[in-house]
Amino acid sequence: MSETAPRPLGGPIITKPFAILGVFLLIGGYFILRRFLFGMADVSNMSNGYPIGTWVVLDVVIGTAFGCGGFAMALLVYIFNRNVYHPLMRPALLGGVFGYTLAGLAVMIDLGRYWNAFNLLMPWYAQINSVIFEVALCVMAYITVLWIEFWPAFLERMPVAIKQRFNLHKLQVFLRRYMYIFIGLGVLLPTMHQSSLGSVLLIMGSKLSPLWYTQWLPLLYLISALTMGYGVVMLESTLVQRSFKLPSEAALLAKLSRVAAGLLVLFLAVRFGDLLARGQLGRAFAGDRYSVLFLIETALFAAPVLILASRRRCANMRLRFLATISLLAAGSLYRMNGYLLAIDPGNGWTYFPSAPELMITVGVVCLEIMLYLIFVKTLPVLPGSIAEAPGRPS
Amino acid sequence: MDLERRRFLRGAAGAVTAAAAAVAAPVNEAAAFGPREPKTLPPKAVGMLYDSTLCIGCKACVSACKQANGMPAEQPASLAAWNEGTWDAAEDISGKTLNVIRVYQNGTMAEKDREQDGYAFVKRHCLHCVDPSCISVCPVSAMRKDPVTGIVTHNPDACIGCRYCVYGCPFNVPQYQFDEPFGQISKCQFCNHLQAEGKLPACCDVCPTGASLFGLVEDLQAEAERRLAAQPGTLYEFPRGKLGGGRPGHEAPIGHYQPHLYGEKEAGGTQVRYLTGVPHEKLGLPELPDHSYAAVSEGMQHTLYKGMIAPLALFGGLVFLARRSSKTYRDEGPAHIDEEDSSS
């Protein structure tokens, strides 16, 4: 049993990859500074034709989907009571903590009038018809919930003296007893805002290609968030296990990949059913920009389904890894298409992110990876045995 | 193994078909996620009738707009190098330009208001939708619609700069000042500060031909219908400034209008309406359905979140299940959340 208990990995924090990530973080930080000093046009190509650029699309819309590992796993472990997956829970949660927290950070960079951001919480400014309002509140709440869910990991590592000093034992007991409420919230809130990320696009109407614009956007975004959540857990687990030479989770991942494949089938069913019902499927073969994007996207969605259709291939680490990558790429492209690539605001607008704009996104992602590395090395997140963890502080 | 795969794929195909059928029915009926009731025009709503065939391209409205709203001159990047600050030549509405006259050009451009080998002017600014998308998306109520005049205004003190109004507006009207460190959203507010003093919106005030005509939307609608009904080429007394405002009008032949009053129905109706000599889509006025996308979006939100019943029910179910499984888990095996702290 002790082999599955989460342990801090230990080891030096500042390694060569960590330093390289740090360099990118510094570059991103420099451009973030410029954005605040000279305005967004200084570093970004966002325009009034494409007011939503890579920061929101990559860091928030796709970033939070990558952060859905915690949501997807909580659904599986706690709601559908599949305890076998429990060892994957805490790393998934950590991924969610950073995915969402840094999405919040990216939003603060992206907000044009960030000093007014607290207006979101002022009841007299609330605009309950706004999808974005709902997304904003939900994400804020979910970030809080994620940290609360993750809090036990801190408490486990906290020196007893401090715990006694601040009477944190009580907190620990409280969290343990009532964690199910936060787990409920931790599933409810992403369900709400991930589907709402689809609802956001309902306002786009004729600006968004009919291949993407549908009443079923909320459902499609919700399913794709779940598939990406499982995808990111599989990816993370595979990579971490290989990098840190941890015990393999292959059996769990094989099973998990079947769940993801099932969801992908559901996604494709809704997607194509809707296109058929609206009679818009012909556009997929129109040969224009949208049809190319749609076909690439569909191929990426279909590939994992084909790979994971047989149990043997699910167990094959390599194929499973390929399927995972394809799945994540599919979900990302679906989101990028909906928010950016399949959008035509008319009026002659074009958009491609500028180099500094991309570097800010790269910086945020690097920060995410760096924080993840720090956390897994110092806090009990990943499963492993004490004996195996080299240089772990007692 | 192969058998199993086949079964899986067959299952997948079956699921796709079933879902297609399941999805098709409600989409066709549009019952479950029907748009919410469309909003209606306030009875005293003010608006503008822009008659493209009367517009002479003098840009007096552009200049007056800048003056009335304290906006600086603007040049496209290609011209900024040699005439920055000396000449206003905005390419489109922007963070510094609320109103601009643009041109449609075709072939030799020999004749005005002709689609082939012709040209036409079009004015571009906020259309003051009856059911505005910008208001629907704004999370902090920075965009508001005046209940009496129907003017869509913007409150920069509330605005958080998320730019979803820019994103969601079917006409791309709200504009964020990307080049300012503390930028704000700019949009035509129909000179409501001038209207409060009993004056006309600056553009309608200066328009020499009455191409921009201010008035009550109802009256403007009737005026537009009169113009559409009149025989092209017959002399017509075109009012200037405000419809029924007592200013001298001018007599000119009725233009060859497209038989369509743009803005009467588009996106649920707008308070600024366009009469044009060339098809509106050539003038950058997009083809839109008769309902507002705000109604679609809010219809969805109201269905899913009506009284927060569905989310609360879902929450209750989730908590119940989570509680049950955390109990099971406690009974069955180790979980870090239940495990006593190892270091204690």
Place this chain on the structure above:
Amino acid sequence: MGFVDDTDRVSGTIRNLDGYEGALGGLTRREFLKYCTGVAVTLGLSSFTGLRIAQAATAPQRPPVIWLSAQECTGCTESLLRAYHPTLETLILDMISLDYHEALCSGAGHQAEAYKAKSMKENWGKYVLVVDGSIPAKDGGVYCMVAGKPILQAVKEAAEGAAAIISIGSCASWGGIPSSDPNPTGAKPVHAVLPGKTVINLPGCPPNPYNFLSTVLYLLTFGKPPDLDIKNRPKFAYGRLVHENCERRPHFDAGRFALEYGDFGHRQGWCLYKIGCKGPETHANCPAIGFGDAGEGNWPVGIGHPCFGCTEQGIGFTKPLHALADVKTFSPPAAFPAVNSPKGEGITPAAAAIAAGIAGLGAGAGAMALRGMKDEGEEGGKEASSRSSSGQH
């Protein structure tokens, strides 16, 4: 070099005339050269050309001019009489030989007609024909008879032997007042009754005398008409809209308009467009050279009256005075943003490199991870099954 020689020769010619009082129209030699240079500048020619003009104007054989008046009001002649540099007599006595002009002839009746016939015969193919007034064509042209025959016939006959034909005034150029609806005399412009001939039109009511003098001197100097536009008007005078050089133009651009005569805007000198100024659709150089010699600012718009479009066919005498002009300034328009003018920043090499770098990094990392997995695939599977069993119990 050529110019220097030319200058000497020309100066010499003029010097010889210095002793003859009145040879240069009462001007001193210096004043006369200044005048010719001025004409050259009006025509948009180099100031050296002024010397050539001086030479042409003082040539011993003055070119003969036949001036016929049809349905006219003598306004064209009157405005010509009020030109000051040079005065009309300089023109008709010293620069051209005005052999026939119904208002200015010293002779009358048969005497005048006989001199006209003699001049036309002697100078066949060399004289300049000037016509003012429109030509009545209805009923055989009986509505305007001079010396017992319709003016239509007189014009046709005179045109046959003319080196150049000038229609002066709006009536001659495009029909003017007599041709306005209902046009009882069937009045036509000169060019309409002389098909196949080049007729230089100098419209205006009255036309600016300097445009006439400049055209005549151009003809004398170069032996050919100046550059003409599509309606055969000299481009130097009619190439631009009144609106383009109007002194009130900034008010138009700023949206400041007089709304009625005597209102605040009118008194402030604001743009007269709203009270019917036809400047935006009328081609003439009035704002540039004013009118006559009464000083700058004395043209209609300068004194607060809207341009009524006297020089433009279909505008003056046709369009109501208070009807708004079609603004032709921008046709075809060039100074407006197009409806779908491309906007926004495109892809830059640096951005492309970064995007490619990210994609490459992802692909590379994926490939690396995959390569490592190859050998472990089965092992991992085995371990997985053992782990899964342990996890499940």
